[in-house]
Amino acid sequence: MKKIMLVGRIASGKTTLCQYLNNETLEYHKTQTIQVIGDNMIDTPGEYLERRNYYRALIVTSVEAEVIVLVQDATDETNMFAPQFSTMFAKPVVGVVTKCDLAQPDEIERAKEFLRSAGADPIFVTSSITGEGCEELYTYLSI
């Protein structure tokens, strides 16, 4: 799998998605700092998206990744991604909607729209609980 860096709000499901893709048991722990998981995932704390003064750290760390993954919780009505946020990184940027097991179709559409406006393409709709969409994401990242 390509080396990815995940960026998204606090509790959007970044760490859980990493655990799922890595075939680890899902175990909640708050991400406190930038963390390498396995050989190919860079997990970041939600604070790094929510506080602008961390953007520089995200940009510097993104150098280590091949693909940036923007993560949006389908049940979250707040968009923390500025329009064209993706242009901050000189890398391909894909979008992942998480927690689709908890969301209504219109909520999933809203989350996709946030990611689209951030410049993410393509966008995957996933649940780390049911596994929905994770296979497609994994396949995409493996090519």
Ligand SMILES: Nc1nc2c(ncn2[C@@H]2O[C@H](COP(=O)(O)OP(=O)(O)OP(=O)(O)O)[C@@H](O)[C@H]2O)c(=O)[nH]1
């Ligand atoms: N139902 C459901 N819950 C999820 C899903 N993904 C994550 N969660 C839950 O959402 C909560 C937050 O998930 P995390 O993966 O820790 O979120 P994070 O983005 O890593 O958060 P920070 O480390 O704070 O930035 C946990 O309680 C997870 O179990 C999902 O696809 N479906």
Ligand SMILES: [Mg+2]
């Ligand atoms: Mg985390």
